[in-house]
Every structure is written in C-alpha cells, then in structure tokens.
Amino acid sequence: MVGTSRFALNAYELVNEIKNGSISVEDYIASMFERIRKMDERINAYITLNEHALEEARIVDKALKGYTEWKGYSNGNGNGNSSILLGVPLAVKDNISTQGIRTTCASKMLEDYVPVYDATVVKRLKDAGAIVIGKTNMDEFGMGSTTEFSAFGVTHNPWAYERVAGGSSGGSAAALASCMAGIALGSDTGGSVRCPASFCSIYGLKPTYGLLSRYGLISYANSLECIGLMARSVLDLALMLKVTAGSDMQNDHTSIDADTSLSLDPESISPDIKGMRFATIREVVESEGIDEPVRDSMLDAISSVEQLGAIVEEVSIPSLRYALASYYTIAMAEASSNLARYDGIRYGYTEEPDGVAWNEFYSTIRGNFGSEVKRRIMLGTYVLSSGYYGRYYMKAQKARALIRDDMLKVLKDYDAIMMPTMPILPPRIGERVSDPLRLYNIDVCTVLANLAGVPALSIPYSMYNGLPIGVQFMARHLDEPLLLRIAYALESARCDKVRRCII
Amino acid sequence: MTKMSSDARVRIGLEIHCQLTALRSKLFCRCSADYRGKEPNTNVCPVCLGMPGTLPLLNRRAVEYAIMLALALNCKISKRITFYRKNYFYPDLPKNFQITQYNAYEHASVGVDGSLVLDDLNGSSKTIRIRRLQLEEDPGRLAYEGSIDTANYALVDYNRAGVALVEIVTEPDFDEPSEVRLFLNRLASILEHLGICNPALEGAVRCDANISIGEHARVEVKNINSFKDVERAVAFEITRQRSLASRGIEIRGETRHWDDARRITVQARMKEEEEDYRYFPEPDIPSIVVKEEDVEALRARMPELPYARVERFVKVYSLSSDTARILVNEKHLADLFEASTKYYDNARSIANWIVTDLKGYLERYASYDRNSKGDDGSSNSIFAKVTPRHIAELAMLVDSGKINRVTARQILQNVVASGMLPSAIVQGMDADMLSKKDELESIVNRVIEEERKAFMDALSNEKALNYLLGKVMRYSNGRADPKLALSMLKEKVADKSKGGK
Numbered sequence A: 001m002v003g004t005s006r007f008a009l010n011a012y013e014l015v016n017e018i019k020n021g022s023i024s025v026e027d028y029i030a031s032m033f034e035r036i037r038k039m040d041e042r043i044n045a046y047i048t049l050n051e052h053a054l055e056e057a058r059i060v061d062k063a064l065k066g067y068t069e070w071k072g073y074s075n076g077n078g079n080g081n082s083s084i085l086l087g088v089p090l091a092v093k094d095n096i097s098t099q100g101i102r103t104t105c106a107s108k109m110l111e112d113y114v115p116v117y118d119a120t121v122v123k124r125l126k127d128a129g130a131i132v133i134g135k136t137n138m139d140e141f142g143m144g145s146t147t148e149f150s151a152f153g154v155t156h157n158p159w160a161y162e163r164v165a166g167g168s169s170g171g172s173a174a175a176l177a178s179c180m181a182g183i184a185l186g187s188d189t190g191g192s193v194r195c196p197a198s199f200c201s202i203y204g205l206k207p208t209y210g211l212l213s214r215y216g217l218i219s220y221a222n223s224l225e226c227i228g229l230m231a232r233s234v235l236d237l238a239l240m241l242k243v244t245a246g247s248d249m250q251n252d253h254t255s256i257d258a259d260t261s262l263s264l265d266p267e268s269i270s271p272d273i274k275g276m277r278f279a280t281i282r283e284v285v286e287s288e289g290i291d292e293p294v295r296d297s298m299l300d301a302i303s304s305v306e307q308l309g310a311i312v313e314e315v316s317i318p319s320l321r322y323a324l325a326s327y328y329t330i331a332m333a334e335a336s337s338n339l340a341r342y343d344g345i346r347y348g349y350t351e352e353p354d355g356v357a358w359n360e361f362y363s364t365i366r367g368n369f370g371s372e373v374k375r376r377i378m379l380g381t382y383v384l385s386s387g388y389y390g391r392y393y394m395k396a397q398k399a400r401a402l403i404r405d406d407m408l409k410v411l412k413d414y415d416a417i418m419m420p421t422m423p424i425l426p427p428r429i430g431e432r433v434s435d436p437l438r439l440y441n442i443d444v445c446t447v448l449a450n451l452a453g454v455p456a457l458s459i460p461y462s463m464y465n466g467l468p469i470g471v472q473f474m475a476r477h478l479d480e481p482l483l484l485r486i487a488y489a490l491e492s493a494r495c496d497k498v499r500r501c502i503i
Numbered sequence B: 001m002t003k004m005s006s007d008a009r010v011r012i013g014l015e016i017h018c019q020l021t022a023l024r025s026k027l028f029c030r031c032s033a034d035y036r037g038k039e040p041n042t043n044v045c046p047v048c049l050g051m052p053g054t055l056p057l058l059n060r061r062a063v064e065y066a067i068m069l070a071l072a073l074n075c076k077i078s079k080r081i082t083f084y085r086k087n088y089f090y091p092d093l094p095k096n097f098q099i100t101q102y103n104a105y106e107h108a109s110v111g112v113d114g115s116l117v118l119d120d121l122n123g124s125s126k127t128i129r130i131r132r133l134q135l136e137e138d139p140g141r142l143a144y145e146g147s148i149d150t151a152n153y154a155l156v157d158y159n160r161a162g163v164a165l166v167e168i169v170t171e172p173d174f175d176e177p178s179e180v181r182l183f184l185n186r187l188a189s190i191l192e193h194l195g196i197c198n199p200a201l202e203g204a205v206r207c208d209a210n211i212s213i214g215e216h217a218r219v220e221v222k223n224i225n226s227f228k229d230v231e232r233a234v235a236f237e238i239t240r241q242r243s244l245a246s247r248g249i250e251i252r253g254e255t256r257h258w259d260d261a262r263r264i265t266v267q268a269r270m271k272e273e274e275e276d277y278r279y280f281p282e283p284d285i286p287s288i289v290v291k292e293e294d295v296e297a298l299r300a301r302m303p304e305l306p307y308a309r310v311e312r313f314v315k316v317y318s319l320s321s322d323t324a325r326i327l328v329n330e331k332h333l334a335d336l337f338e339a340s341t342k343y344y345d346n347a348r349s350i351a352n353w354i355v356t357d358l359k360g361y362l363e364r365y366a367s368y369d370r371n372s373k374g375d376d377g378s379s380n381s382i383f384a385k386v387t388p389r390h391i392a393e394l395a396m397l398v399d400s401g402k403i404n405r406v407t408a409r410q411i412l413q414n415v416v417a418s419g420m421l422p423s424a425i426v427q428g429m430d431a432d433m434l435s436k437k438d439e440l441e442s443i444v445n446r447v448i449e450e451e452r453k454a455f456m457d458a459l460s461n462e463k464a465l466n467y468l469l470g471k472v473m474r475y476s477n478g479r480a481d482p483k484l485a486l487s488m489l490k491e492k493v494a495d496k497s498k499g500g501k
C-alpha cells in the first residue's frame, strides 16, 4: 500500500492490512498526522490531536508481533472484541471525554479542561484496538447544525470548502470525508451525527436511545442525545456498533441492557431488503422547506429501494408539526440546567475569585459562553420558570409522547421510515447562522428519531453539483441490524455512484 | 393592621434532614458515605464533583432505606419514585443543581401523607402529620479563613457532596416547643432502630423550623444544629413574634438563622427576588416503579420499631410504660437492657438500674465529652466497657444486698475505667456491704463520740442527722448500708432523748 489511497481504506480493510503485516500502525498513524497537518488548515476538523497516539501505535505494533493467525471476522464472535479495530485511527467529537486529552466542547469555558476518565464508548473502542487520533470540532456544546458556533473556528466541508460541514459533529464528518480518520464518534441530540454525515457523504448512525452509554458524553440534552457512530462503510459501522453497544449499568442508568447478541457481525449483514416495507411521511414529502435537489434525490432513493424489492408507501403523521417546537423546548430546558455547572470554581475557564461576590463571579465567568449557547440557556431557563413550566416544558413533553406514539404506530406497520436526512444542501458558511429560526428549521427531519428514541441512519446517497445528499432511515427500537441491512443493500447497489471520501 | 391577642394559635412545622449514615457509599457515586474527619476534597470522584459527562448512579439501598423510614412514619409509598432537579447557583453545589424530589406535578417523593404519634405527652397523645418524605443529595460545605465577615473568599469542601439525605417535612401541627423535642427524640429512636442513620453523628440530623402565630406570616428558622437548640429556637421565635404582634408590629415572612452563641434568631440576608428553582424531572435517572410486593418485602424485613418495642417491654418484662419508653428512646439503652436480662432475670431491677443510675452517669459523662470534643457519639466509649454482663451483675449484687447503690455507682465508674466485672471489683475492694449491725455499731459509736455537738443537735434537727449519716458513710468508705445506718442513728438519738428526759 503506497500513496494516499491507503488513508481511504475502510476500517475493516485497514485492520486486515495491519494484521497481515502490510501496514505498521506506527507508520500509518505518523503519516496520518502528516496528512492532517497538511489538510486540516483548510478544513479545521480537529481541535486537539492526541500527542500520545504514536506511543499507543507502538504498543499495538508490539502486541501484533505476538499474533500468529488472523481468522477473519468470525473471531469477533462472543467476547472477542479485543482486536477487531486494531490500529484504526479514531476521531472523537470534542464533547466526549477522553482521559488525558483536553475536551473543550468547542467552548472557551472548557478550553483547558482535561478529563480524568474516558467515556465508556471511547474506552470500549480503545479496548478493541482503535487509536484516538484527535478531538474534533463541533458547535459549542453541540448547539448548532453547521459547526459554525465553535470557539475554535468553522469546519469547512471537504467537498466544498466554502460550505459548512454540517453539525454539530461537523469535525468528525469532515475528518472522515477527507480521510483524516478511519472511524469517528459524534453525538446526536437532534441530528448532530446525521446532518454532517449527510453533508459530507458518509454514514452517521444515531443508535437507539440508551444502546450506547452516555457516560462521558458531556450533557447538552440528556433525554434526547446519544453518542453516534460515523464511518465510511456499513461494515465499519457494524464493527463499531458491535464494540460499543451494550449496557453500562455501572455508570449509566439510561443505558439499555440490550441483548448483546444483536446480529452485528459484518458477515451476518445481508444486502437483501426484498419485501421490506418502508413508509414515507406525507408531511415531510410535501413540506415546502425541502430543496428541489433533495426532493429529487429522495424520489430516486425510493425507486432504488423499490428496485431492490422493497415496498414504499406514504403515510401521514400530523403530530410531526409539533416536532421542532417540542424538541427545542426540551433540549433548551435540559441544557439550561446541564450547563449550570460551568462556573469557574472546579474546572474550566476561571478568573481571580478573590474579593468578588459569587453572583458577580458567576456572571463574569459565564459571560464566556458563545452567543448561541447563551440564547439556549436563556430560553431554557425561561421555559422551566414557575408559571411557564406547564405552558412550555410539560406541553413539549406531551407533544413528544404523541409524536413517539405516532411514529411507533407507523413502525408497527412498516420496517422503517424513510426521508431525507437534511431538507437542504450544505449551506454556504454564514448563510444560515444569522437567523436562528431558519437554522432550527433544518433539523425538521432529524429530531424525530431523538424525540422517539428510535435508531436512525443517514446513508450517503447522491451528489448534486458536487454536494452530497443523504437519505435517512429510522427503525424500531434496537433494530439497528435492519438499518445496517438497508444501508448495505444501497451501498452494494450504488458503489459506483457514491463517493464517501475525497483524497 | 390586625391586633392580635397573645394567645393566638402557634403553628410549628419542621423540615428535617437525616443523612443515611449506614450506607457505605454516597447517593449517586461510589465515594464513601463517611466523609467525617477527612482532608478537604479527598472524598470525591468525577461524579460527585459534577465533572462534565458524568452521570448519577442511584444507590438502590438508599431508596430501600428511605422506603423503610417512610413506612415507619406511616407514609404512603409513591407508585413511581421520580427524581427532580432543583436549580440554583451556590458554590457548595457542584452541578449548580441538586438532585432531589418534587411533588408539585405528581407524587414523586418516596413517601407522602404519613404521621407520627406523640403518645407520651403528659398523659395525652397527639398525631403529627408528615407531608412528605424524600430522598436527595447533600451539598458540600463552605469554610472561611477567619470569619465569614472578614474572609475575602470562601473555601469549598466537597467531601460531603452527594451524601444521601432523607428530607422529612411535617405539617404545622406542633403547638409547643416541647412537642418538637419529643418528636425529634422519637424520630431519632426510629432512625436508630431502623439502623439507617446514627443521629449522634455531627450533622447527621439537621432541622429547620417554621413558626407562625395566628394569621401572621410564617417565619422559617434555619441553621439549627442540635435537638436542644431546635426547642430553644422555636421558643425564642414564639416569644419574639408574640412580642411584635402585641405591639402591633408586622411580622415579616422571612428566613431567620439560629445564632447558637447568642441563642437568638437573626434575620438572614434578604433575597432580591423570590427564588425560582425551575424543577424538572432528572433525565439521567429513570423513574422507579415501586411494586406493592417490593414494599411488603421491605416491610417484612424491617426491624422492630420503637412503638412495638415499648409495648413488648411492658408486656414481656412487666416494665412501666414510662420506663419502657425511656429505654426505647435511646436504642442502645434498650439493647443493653434486653441483653442484660439474659444474665439476670429480674428485668425490672435491671431496667431501673439503667434508667436511673446508668443514664444519669451517661448524661454527665456524655455532655462533658460533647463540650470538649464535639459530639461524636461519645457514649460509645462507655458501651465498649459496660457490657450487659456488667449491668446484670451490678443489679444482682444490689438486689442481693451485697452492695448498696452508692457502692454500685462507684463500681460503675471503676467498670468504665477498667472494664472489670463488678463481682471481681467487689472482691478486690472488699466492698461487701457493712450490713451487719455489730460491724456498723463501732463506726456509728465513733461518729457519735467525735460529733457530740451534731449528735445533740440531731435531737431536734433532721439535718444534723443527715450530717451524721454522711460521716458514717465516709468512715465506712461508702460501704455502709445507708438505710441501716440511718435507722441505727435514729435509734441512738431516740435512746438519748428518752434517757435525757
């Protein structure tokens, strides 16, 4: 393997090369850093690089020398997760805790914060042999859909530098699309993994709420958010899911004690979707907010899956019109409470406290949040205030229950719900940020899965004038294997039509 | 302005915080629940420091303990127990919200609508209603170099942050400060019997009181550190409010602090606006669905509670209900009593010995200790030495007439110091009571000879007789039976007055 193409290897291919000795992990990581140094100046995917990555790579290489035989993925059965991502460079969104590597949430408030522990998901990926290469850019505390609200600058879309990479996990998506990482972690509160995945032409999976432990994910909106998985191939996604899924009852009450025998082994993923029934949602299809190229791509996707033997029908979910209001009310309410801890007393940004009254100190310190974070904290504080709780927060929860029930009802009759990931093409940098409501509106298709807690996957589907367009599928709780099957079917059928990275 | 008569009804309500000191770990993390005496900020972890990304992990045993306490206080147990966030900024709160419970939108707290009966209220009884019982986390503590007024900054110690607290809120059903004290003693006994909280530990049980008279505004008194002070603070506040009311001065609804040095309540700093805690359900802890059978299983596992124990003591050991209550009020006394009866079957004698002599001794000793070293449950050290066998032997020796009570008390001191068995001590000090008349005779005669004047006075003055008795006791090194000695002295005096006439 020579040249730049080896950076475009899928993780499962890379692991094979590493295990059969064609690639030394140390060399690979070192040249990856070289690539990042060259390319990331224009893209700005990373906030911090892991200065221990080479050391860790050497450890992996050493361990490899003890290897005798690589038996293929069947080895990954049962308890054998220990090496299935051996040597794969992992990009981690900067709101996921990494021991010893600063974790900023792209906020001035945490610019010097170094966690003393690894998030459960990071720990599991590291145990499986992945090497954290760096921490990726994002909207501050996950609040945004474009990675423009970062204290560390905008992330540029590798497919079109003047456009956004999406958000809030924009850095992770851009790093994958530009081959500056092998796999990546994001977080998805209302689409934050799927939106940049769609804008950058990679896969972005928001798992079932609780399937991946949130322990170590720095809270923005607890009841909605999940750590999400991002990759350039379906099989990579399956490997990541296999490694990271499963209960973490020791740390996280909201993690699900799911049957870990979820059939996630890549070899068990069939590209066959014959007879599957998909629902499209009339309210989404007919929505005026959908760009023409996105609508065309969606129609094309429908005919693609039909050609693969699936049945697509249109249904109506009238409660969806409450989705954005419900989502933003709940998210901001939870955020206003979660972000209260950033007060400069225990960690993070601080100033001299001597002789300053508490309230004054708090105001000074907390003045360092970015404007979008301030907006959401204030709105969240408002909707929780006594007298308004019933009018906003409680109502939002009722709407959420309604939407969830309606979606689950549809998912009783259909295997999956199908819709565009994003209603628009990647906007130009600066195009949307000035108008918060217009910005919030682009989350219309993604927030549904978070409100209902169901898994959702954005699949890179097509290009329009060089700009990626994704298609999204949502399934029943814990039906990730079905989503992977759909994706695998589309990936196999369209391997010549979709590029998932640029070299 | 409404003038009010000074006999307008007083209403007192309590808000009591009890730490679940029997737990090994804090409410939401694995740090030790025992934070006392540790270096500041050493009993902490990412979770209880509220580090970014950490999640609370609910201590299931804490929930069980809280349910047990709720059952002991006759509460209804909520079908769904839900935690809420109470949002406010304060440096002792690592997350700037407290995980607690809140009942405004649903019955979320562990227990509601309970009651505790005060049945030893000078013969009558009274029911205090419990509004709710909830589980929550304790904040950290602030410390100042020098005093709060002169320090330039506050220091924060998070060792206590996250310790499990049960908050009990009563209805304003108390009329008298003395009822408050009775209630707290009864509650302490329940906590001890359940084995979930040691009320003797400093800060383990803390109490706020709200007091109002007639239709006047309610005043909350915080910062009360001991049960005794609760009674004092409430009494002070009633007097203060009555005095204001009688002069037609408005009583402001406010929060006051108890100043235990000056023994008065002082106005707390006024808040600029009413605090809005923005309660909402804690999204990181799913609601606990409580099944009837789980509650019944817990109920079945609960140890005997004070009321039942008092009843049993009366029935099984034929104690008076007063004696039984005094014993049960302090679990260690009741335990000592029951264990002692295994060595000596005169239960009433043992009970009396504990209730009068031992308790008196303990109170003197413990209060001395509390003042000098802080209240760390100092009677423990005594109980390490004074075992049921000691008590049984002392009672037995007194009952058999081998020693008198005065000697027995001296022996108790010796027991505390040496841990020796009373029978051995008695042998050693040759303390068999001088009960035979002829042995006493010589001492009595010697006293009468030496104290001629007192003896003459004793003919007309009872006090002089006591003086002589004291002398006899001293000459006998306390071994004389005071009853016998007194009757002998009286005989001598009677003989003298007869002979004199």
Ligand SMILES: [Zn+2]
Pocket: B026, B029, B030, B031, B043, B044, B045, B046, B047, B048, B049, B162
């Ligand atoms: Zn802790």
